[in-house]
Amino acid sequence: MDKKTTLKTLQSMKGHEKIVMVTAYDALFASLFDEHVDVILIGDSLNMTFGGQDDTLSISMEQMIYHAKAVCSGAKKSFVLLDMPFGTCGNKKQALKNATKAYKQTKVDAVKIEGGREKAEIVKYLTDNEIAVCGHVGLKPQSARGEGGYSVKGKSEDEKKSILEDAIALEAAGAIMIVIEGVKPDVALAVTKAVKIPTIGIGAGVDCDGQVLVWSDMLGLNDIFVPKFVKRYTDGSSIVKDAIKQYADEVKKASFPNEQFTY
Ligand code: KIV
DSSP states (O other): OOOOOOHHHHHHHTTTSOEEEEEOOSHHHHHHHTTTOSEEEEOTTHHHHTTOOSSSTTOOHHHHHHHHHHHHHHOSSSEEEEEOOTTSOSSHHHHHHHHHHHHHHSOOSEEEOOBSGGGHHHHHHHHHTTOOEEEEEESOGGGHHHHTSOOOBOOSHHHHHHHHHHHHHHHHHTOSEEEEESBOHHHHHHHHHHOSSOEEEESSOSOSSEEEEOHHHHTTOOOSOOOTTOOOSSOHHHHHHHHHHHHHHHHHTTOSSOGGGOO
16 A cells, blocks of 8 residues: 655645645545545535535534544545534634544544635644644635625736735645635646645646545536536546436346346
8 A cells, every 4th residue: 555645745745746636525435536646635515515505604513524534434545634614713712622623533634724814823723733724715615605606716916916915824824735716827826836835726727736626526426517627537427327227227127136146
């Protein structure tokens, strides 16, 4: 088995080798992805992709911990990152209580907090308390309801400057990595050049230090809405539907189980 990917490994990859991150929510898929990726993210996107909800806001810390336990038992080598859900990092004390729970109850290597300079004090507090934190700037799904929807960020010079300041503040606070979501590529490039820690893009162009995608999107399982930045590496939904149809047809016809599948 390959060696475990550590924080040091990821930080040494900046400028040399792209970092591959993907989401996973259970042990089975974490074990399938583990060999080929550097980081597995238990993203709160699971509330939408698997929970069927309209946004990420309603998932709880306990639900995230349940999924994190499963992912950690499937991922033997990848660095494992856990999203801190909405409402769990409102202030330093609350954030430390919840992140400590995640560290104690699971084997995640770091937590991810959505936010930039407004979260810098919290990032520093967690870092000072031995918890590794990844930031998340640009489009922040946990802010979308309050902002009235999802929109690409960094289109104006002011927005670009603001995202850059967010990233710099997070690095100064001790963040180990920064996810940059839904921004114009020049913004992601500027951030990547401005900080020494790795940047991971999603809908942020090719110049970040790595990329992340939601696994069910990249495997083509989600037919309802496919954002522009998602490449479908296979047509998962047709594969699954064809297989389940064949199974259903064979059960109806009583051609399954035949002799081969019978004791
Ligand atoms: O929740 C999630 O899956 C994420 C990624 C989209 C970065 O935060």
